[in-house]
Amino acid sequence: MANTPQAKKRIRRNTNRATINGARMSRIRNFVKKVEAAIEGGDKQTAADALKAAQPELARGVARGVLHKNTASRKMSRLTKRVAAL
Template sequence: MANIKSAKKRILVNQTKAARNKAIKSKVKTAVKKVDVAVIENNKEAASAALKNAIVEISKAKSKGVYHKNTCSRKISRLSKAVAAIN
């Protein structure tokens, strides 16, 4: 454990930020899973609705600095391509 006051504060701040990032990543993963499930079931309407929600969650993660912008673009692109491929 740290002895210096500023080091103790950094530990607390880092824990807070890590918890926030973890929650945001969890929301993104859940949204992506919902799209994947809808795609597997060939449910175009549910997939489209889930895709809109996933794009919002991914964009929020990007704006908060949890994911790099290229990572978010890649995730959105792959999900969009999967939804578009449903017959």
């Protein structure tokens, strides 16, 4: 158990950050799922629009420190290839 005031504050802060970061990751996943659903549906225009909306969300995740830069880049690249293949 935390003994020092700094350690107690760090525990409080970590739980708050985990909640916020979880919400951010959930939001990113929802945007990516919309793209994947449009790809599965075979609608290129809807998939392209969903991809255009998902790209800034992934970039924001990188800026906020929720996603690694290469992970976001890889996801964008793979989704873009799949949309282009429709």
